[in-house]
Amino acid sequence: MKCRGFEIVSGWEARGIRLPVRKTASSAGYDLEAGADVLVPAGKMAMVPTGIKAYMNSDEVLYLFVRSSLAARHHIVLANGTGVIDADYYGNEENEGHIFIALQNGGEEDVLVRKGDRIAQGVFQAYLTVDDDRAGIGAVRQGGFGSTGRA
Numbered sequence: 001m002k003c004r005g006f007e008i009v010s011g012w013e014a015r016g017i018r019l020p021v022r023k024t025a026s027s028a029g030y031d032l033e034a035g036a037d038v039l040v041p042a043g044k045m046a047m048v049p050t051g052i053k054a055y056m057n058s059d060e061v062l063y064l065f066v067r068s069s070l071a072a073r074h075h076i077v078l079a080n081g082t083g084v085i086d087a088d089y090y091g092n093e094e095n096e097g098h099i100f101i102a103l104q105n106g107g108e109e110d111v112l113v114r115k116g117d118r119i120a121q122g123v124f125q126a127y128l129t130v131d132d133d134r135a136g137i138g139a140v141r142q143g144g145f146g147s148t149g150r151a
């Protein structure tokens with residue numbers, strides 16, 4: 001039975017995208033690579049496509065964290081602090097569940113992220129819900145990045 005994993009987004013198969021892997025036996029994070037070259041200008045933010053989507057059980061979430069080495073060397077952090085990849089983002093109508101990594105360059109020099117650079121790590125976790133939670137009834141995720149509205 002399939003529980004959780006990574007797949008390549010449609011249309012990205014021929015681009016040499018590598019599926020995320022853990023680098024040692026007890027590393028928590030699956031390292032995610034940049035799917036394309038992206039310039040992150042000094043003091044600015046850029047969205048880096050990964051060409052990857054993640055499926056998981058509906059009571060699980062994939063958290064994205066920056067790799068500390070990137071932060072230490074290049075003053076790069078995630079613009080959203082921690083990325084939250086919802087289980088129902090996978091297969092959404094808008095972009096199929098394509099994971100983007102929002103990088104913020106806090107340094108004074110532009111940073112060129114190259115395709116294949118390991119820029120973030122994803123950690124799967126189970127999450128809890130409150131009593132009488134009714135979110136399962138009705139709403140279907142259409143996309144990401146504000147798809148459920150502003151307020």
Ligand SMILES: O=c1ccn([C@H]2C[C@H](O)[C@@H](COP(=O)(O)OP(=O)(O)OP(=O)(O)O)O2)c(=O)[nH]1
Nearest residue numbers: 083084085086089099100144145146147148149
């Ligand atoms: O770093 C990130 C953060 C989010 N996402 C995708 C997956 C996630 O499931 C979706 C929504 O993210 P989030 O819930 O953090 O943003 P939101 O502003 O609440 O958007 P929405 O209303 O779509 O939930 O966007 C990414 O690809 N990368």
Ligand SMILES: [Mg+2]
Nearest residue numbers: 084086146148
């Ligand atoms: Mg959300």
